[in-house]
Amino acid sequence: MLLKSRKESENLLLYRSLFLRMSLCEKDVSHYQRLEKGYAGELLFDQYVSSLTNEFLLLNDVLLDFGNNLFQMDSLAIFQESVLLFEIKNFEGDFYVKGDRWYTLSDKEIKNPLEQLQRSESLLRRFLQEHGCMLPIEPFLVFVNPEFTLYQAPMKTPIIYPTQIQRLLRTLANKPTKTTHLHEKMANKLLTHHLSTSPIIRKPDYSYEILQKGIYCSHCYTFFKEATETRLVCSCGTTESIDDAIVRSVYEFMLLFPDRLVTTNVIYEWCGGVVKSKKTVRRVLSSHFALKGHSRKAHFVLKS
Numbered sequence: 404m405l406l407k408s409r410k411e412s413e414n415l416l417l418y419r420s421l422f423l424r425m426s427l428c429e430k431d432v433s434h435y436q437r438l439e440k441g442y443a444g445e446l447l448f449d450q451y452v453s454s455l456t457n458e459f460l461l462l463n464d465v466l467l468d469f470g471n472n473l474f475q476m477d478s479l480a481i482f483q484e485s486v487l488l489f490e491i492k493n494f495e496g497d498f499y500v501k502g503d504r505w506y507t508l509s510d511k512e513i514k515n516p517l518e519q520l521q522r523s524e525s526l527l528r529r530f531l532q533e534h535g536c537m538l539p540i541e542p543f544l545v546f547v548n549p550e551f552t553l554y555q556a557p558m559k560t561p562i563i564y565p566t567q568i569q570r571l572l573r574t575l576a577n578k579p580t581k582t583t584h585l586h587e588k589m590a591n592k593l594l595t596h597h598l599s600t601s602p603i604i605r606k607p608d609y610s611y612e613i614l615q616k617g618i619y620c621s622h623c624y625t626f627f628k629e630a631t632e633t634r635l636v637c638s639c640g641t642t643e644s645i646d647d648a649i650v651r652s653v654y655e656f657m658l659l660f661p662d663r664l665v666t667t668n669v670i671y672e673w674c675g676g677v678v679k680s681k682k683t684v685r686r687v688l689s690s691h692f693a694l695k696g697h698s699r700k701a702h703f704v705l706k707s
């Protein structure tokens with residue numbers, strides 16, 4: 404049973420928005436591309452797991468803070484006799500291991516993903532113990548990209564290579580899944596402690612003035628140029644209702660500019676002219692957000 408689904412992190416949404424609306428420096432572009440790639444890898448893993456029909460409890464993308472240690476887990480699967488912790492990587496190309504260090508074939512050192520997994524495992528174990536759960540944890544580092552190769556890797560590691568994913572799925576399909584209210588209680592503990600917003604560590608410099616205004620297509624990421632009375636139409640064939648597109652733009656605006664007030668005029672300008680009528684913007688804001696303040700100080704906030 405899927406108890407928590409995955410969605411794009413605020414970090415990814417912010418970088419994606421900036422990437423589309425301004426020119427980022429090379430370092431920020433590669434950071435953004437890593438975020439997109441990582442997310443695509445997680446979605447690919449979700450696709451594999453969704454083929455399983457047995458009834459375990461599945462939580463994706465859980466962020467916890469245990470004793471001031473923030474840790475994020477890509478997927479957690481709670482079975483009858485153990486909790487499976489998955490760290491998912493979408494690395495592409497050739498890598499090698501030397502001692503505890505990982506390198507690309509061009510000798511650039513990368514963060515050791517096994518250490519990351521061990522850290523999460525240790526923090527998760529302490530979290531579960533504190534909440535009275537004694538189930539053992541089985542950690543897995545899953546590489547989903549078929550073009551990934553790792554040289555000189557030690558044999559006894561929790562690594563799952565792309566060629567081993569089908570076997571992993573067969574193992575999961577045969578695991579005992581008789582979960583009880585104790586398993587559900589543990590899942591609930593994880594859900595209630597999950598942090599829905601993660602601190603964005605590093606933000607590129609940007610300002611409202613330099614960002615391109617408009618609404619981009621959520622399929623091909625080009626800016627909409629055409630609109631009918633009720634829909635935005637992209638050249639890629641995607642259409643989106645004006646209401647959905649405006650709401651999406653407001654969320655994006657709030658993420659980029661948490662200190663700015665959301666008003667009809669501001670959002671009308673933010674949409675870059677593709678929404679022709681201010682009345683439409685006002686109607687959508689009024690129905691999807693809460694009005695706060697009076698007359699000239701009136702602005703919209705998230706509904707509580």
Ligand SMILES: [Zn+2]
Pocket residue numbers: 620621622623624625637638639640641
């Ligand atoms: Zn499009």
